[in-house]
Every structure is written in C-alpha cells, then in structure tokens.
Amino acid sequence: MEFLSRAILSRSESTQILCELSQIDESTLDIQQTEDGVLGRLFVFSSTSPQTAISIKKYEDVTVGRGNANTYQLIQSTASYRHFRVYSVLVDDDMDPLVYCQDLSSNGTFLNHCLIGKGNVVLLSDGDILDVRHCASFLYQQKNTTDDDYHHEYDGEEFSITHRLLGTGGFSRIYMAIENKTGRQYACKIIEKRKVSSSRFYDDHEVSILKKLNHPNIVHVAMDYNSENQFFIFEELVTGGDLFSYLTKMGTVPEVTCLFIMYQLLQALGYLHSQNIAHRDLKLENILIVSSSDSVFRIILTDFGVARCMENGKRMSTFVGTLEYTAPEVRDLKGRSRRYKELNMGYGKEVDIWSLGIIMYLLLSGNSPIFSMEGNIVFEDAIWRTVSRQAKDLICSFLQKEPSERPTVEEALEHPWFYRHKSRLDKLYKTRILKRPSS
Numbered sequence: 001m002e003f004l005s006r007a008i009l010s011r012s013e014s015t016q017i018l019c020e021l022s023q024i025d026e027s028t029l030d031i032q033q034t035e036d037g038v039l040g041r042l043f044v045f046s047s048t049s050p051q052t053a054i055s056i057k058k059y060e061d062v063t064v065g066r067g068n069a070n071t072y073q074l075i076q077s078t079a080s081y082r083h084f085r086v087y088s089v090l091v092d093d094d095m096d097p098l099v100y101c102q103d104l105s106s107n108g109t110f111l112n113h114c115l116i117g118k119g120n121v122v123l124l125s126d127g128d129i130l131d132v133r134h135c136a137s138f139l140y141q142q143k144n145t146t147d148d149d150y151h152h153e154y155d156g157e158e159f160s161i162t163h164r165l166l167g168t169g170g171f172s173r174i175y176m177a178i179e180n181k182t183g184r185q186y187a188c189k190i191i192e193k194r195k196v197s198s199s200r201f202y203d204d205h206e207v208s209i210l211k212k213l214n215h216p217n218i219v220h221v222a223m224d225y226n227s228e229n230q231f232f233i234f235e236e237l238v239t240g241g242d243l244f245s246y247l248t249k250m251g252t253v254p255e256v257t258c259l260f261i262m263y264q265l266l267q268a269l270g271y272l273h274s275q276n277i278a279h280r281d282l283k284l285e286n287i288l289i290v291s292s293s294d295s296v297f298r299i300i301l302t303d304f305g306v307a308r309c310m311e312n313g314k315r316m317s318t319f320v321g322t323l324e325y326t327a328p329e330v331r332d333l334k335g336r337s338r339r340y341k342e343l344n345m346g347y348g349k350e351v352d353i354w355s356l357g358i359i360m361y362l363l364l365s366g367n368s369p370i371f372s373m374e375g376n377i378v379f380e381d382a383i384w385r386t387v388s389r390q391a392k393d394l395i396c397s398f399l400q401k402e403p404s405e406r407p408t409v410e411e412a413l414e415h416p417w418f419y420r421h422k423s424r425l426d427k428l429y430k431t432r433i434l435k436r437p438s439s
C-alpha cells in the first residue's frame with residue numbers, strides 16, 4: 001500500500017507543482033482538445049529548453065535521448081543515446097489505447113520517482129511523470145482511462161488493482177495491478193464466477209494448471225485469490241499486446257518472423273503436451289507479445305480457461321474453444337447429445353496442432369484458410385507466391401482432417417521449414433528467450 005499511496009500522492013502533487021512552476025495554461029493539458037489520431041501527450045519540462053509537448057500517435061514510436069535521430073533530443077551528457085521509448089498497443093476499438101514506456105538507458109528513467117530499469121517496460125497512466133534525472137521531466141496525459149464496468153471484491157494486502165483495463169474476454173476482464181511491496185506492475189484477470197458456472201464448458205482448472213507450469217513462453221502466475229463472486233489471477237504483465245492486434249497492425253507477418261513465432265509456440269506446446277495438458281483454445285488473441293522493437297520477440301501463451309489435464313491418456317469430449325480455430329473432430333461435437341459424445345471416440349491433444357495450422361495461415365496471409373470441396377487448403381491469394389513451399393507444406397500437415405495424420409510437436413520441429421534453420425533457431429532461442437531479457 002505504501003508505495004502506491006506514495007506514488008499517487010507524488011503524482012498529483014508533482015503535476016500541480018509542475019503546472020505552477022512552469023505557469024502553463026492547464027487547458028492546454030486537456031487531451032480531448034488535441035488533433036485526431038493522438039493517443040496521448042508528453043509535456044516536456046526542462047531548464048534548458050522551452051516547454052513543449054510530444055504527441056503519441058497510433059503505431060508511431062517516440063524516442064527520447066541524446067542522439068539526434070530521437071523524437072526529442074536531450075543535450076545533457078548524462079542522457080543515453082536512446083534514453084527511453086514510448087509506444088502504443090491498440091487492443092480493440094472499444095478499449096483505450098495502452099501506452100507503454102521502455103527504459104533503454106544506463107543511468108535510468110524514473111516513473112513517479114521509481115526506477116524503471118534498463119529494458120523494462122511500464123504501462124503509462126494519465127498524470128504519470130517520467131524523469132530523466134538532471135535533464136528533463138515528462139508529464140504524461142491521456143484522456144480518461146477509467147473503466148465504467150470496474151468492480152472487484154479483492155481486499156488482499158499484496159496488490160492494488162487499478163482501473164486500467166488491459167483486455168476483456170468472454171469470461172473475464174483484465175486490469176493492471178500494482179504489487180504494493182515492490183511497485184511492480186502486473187496483469188490481474190478478474191473472472192466472474194456466475195459467468196463461468198453458467199457455462200458448462202468452463203472448468204475452474206485455469207489457476208491449478210497454470211501454477212504447475214514454468215516455461216518462458218507460458219504466462220507466469222504470481223498469485224491467485226478467491227472472493228465470493230470472483231476469481232483473481234495475478235500474472236506477469238505482458239506489454240506488447242496480442243498477436244491479433246499485431247497482425248491487424250502489420251496486415252501480414254514476414255515469413256522469418258512467423259518462423260520464430262511458430263518455433264516458440266511449438267516449444268510451449270511441446271512442454272504442455274509432455275505433461276498431458278491440452279490448451280484447447282490456441283488463437284491469435286491468446287498469444288501475447290513481450291515488448292520488442294525488432295522482429296525477434298518473445299511470445300507468451302495465455303488463457304488456460306479451457307485447458308485440460310488428460311489423466312492416463314483419457315480423451316476429451318466437450319466442445320470448447322473458438323469455432324474458427326477448432327479442429328473438425330471438436331466442431332463435430334457442437335450441439336451433439338450426451339449419448340453421441342459417449343459413443344464417440346473423443347479427441348486428443350492433436351486439436352492444438354490443428355489450431356497451429358490456422359494461426360500460421362492467418363499470420364502469413366492475414367486471412368482465414370480456404371478449403372476446397374475435397375478439404376484441401378487453397379493457397380490462391382497472390383500473397384502466397386512469396387511464401388516458401390516448406391511453409392505451405394507444414395500448414396497442410398497441421399490442417400489434416402484426420403487427427404492421427406497431424407504431426408506431433410517433435411515431428412513438426414523436424415519439418416524442413418524449421419530443420420534447415422535449426423542451429424540458428426536454437427541459438428536465437430537460447431540467447432533471446434531463455435536468457436529472458438525484458439525486451
């Protein structure tokens with residue numbers, strides 16, 4: 001509690017002090033008055049240059065530092081060449097944009113007097129102050145980001161849940177939370193019990209499964225909490241948005257980027273399947289990106305809401321997942337009677353491999369797969385002319401109608417699309433993912 005109350009106090013106080021000191025007209029701080037496409041603004045306060053404002057725009061990075069290629073240049077020698085970077089993530093049209101700051105400096109960037117730390121990323125909220133000591137301060141302004149549907153029953157000591165909405169799902173809302181002891185930001189998934197109990201598809205295994213797992217490509221759970229009407233899952237804050245937003249921004253993903261995404265997905269899935277866990281809801285929205293400024297980024301698998309531990313190889317028979325990504329053997333169960341399901345052979349973890357095929361097709365083309373009357377995948381669009389034969393071959397093997405004909409994770413990693421780059425991929429994974437840099 002102490003950190004937060006300190007931060008809130010210092011934030012409102014500092015804002016007031018800064019406004020007074022610089023004698024600026026407060027109406028110019030009203031973000032509603034800014035031009036279209038501006039998500040937020042950074043007001044710069046520096047003793048060496050006049051007061052100015054930097055606009056944060058959709059898909060445009062803002063950098064601050066000593067180098068003259070930065071959006072805002074600092075002249076002091078204590079500033080790093082690129083001191084910090086501010087970027088935005090747009091989740092969907094109904095949600096406020098998420099604006100993040102990544103500290104790139106050696107001497108440190110401070111958020112509300114707390115060091116962010118080189119490579120680390122924080123979510124910015126209206127009124128936050130970024131500070132480059134002995135150089136300049138930056139007051140962040142973003143239009144009201146309070147969520148009207150905000151309501152929670154958490155009364156634990158460890159975290160303070162803020163009003164900043166990070167995402168919504170069918171069963172939950174995800175907010176930014178602050179760990180009181182450290183001031184570190186987390187994501188808090190609040191699940192309404194009445195929603196999950198009314199759904200016969202959802203079993204409350206999410207936390208128990210996640211707590212068993214420890215993998216660099218699977219979301220890390222810090223704590224869970226149970227109240228009368230809600231479940232809470234406090235997990236690492238993943239600051240690059242999800243693959244769906246990324247694809248919306250990019251249109252299509254270059255094959256080389258797709259290769260490393262799929263490689264990481266297979267690492268996560270291999271780990272899950274080796275423990276007899278099926279995810280059952282693999283889709284672009286459930287694959288988060290750890291902030292990165294280049295095309296090699298870490299991905300994190302999340303949303304284990306319908307994941308299932310298969311005891312002794314037992315098969316599954318409930319229709320779960322998202323229709324567009326579900327394998328034919330799961331789709332076939334939709335609306336079927338209990339009797340039908342009992343007589344049916346059920347399905348296994350091959351359903352995740354099918355979803356990988358849909359994901360890979362979407363990433364490379366920006367569209368959902370088209371199947372011919374015979375059930376073959378059609379690569380008709382002009383975009384496929386620039387995609388390798390191996391990539392298309394792997395998609396076809398993932399999207400085999402017959403589950404037993406789909407490759408296992410190990411077999412997929414032996415496919416020429418991966419195998420011919422094996423040593424490079426292994427090395428990249430070791431240096432960029434296993435070393436767990438924060439960017």
Ligand SMILES: Nc1ncnc2c1ncn2[C@@H]1O[C@H](COP(=O)(O)OP(=O)(O)OP(=O)(O)O)[C@@H](O)[C@H]1O
Pocket residue numbers: 091166167168169170171172173174187189219235236237238239241242285286288302303304305
């Ligand atoms: N750890 C996190 N860090 C940052 N954003 C997150 C995190 N977890 C979830 N989100 C955001 O919230 C969205 C919804 O989360 P999630 O898929 O876990 O919810 P859900 O209710 O289980 O969804 P579904 O309807 O798919 O079951 C994600 O797509 C993502 O944008």
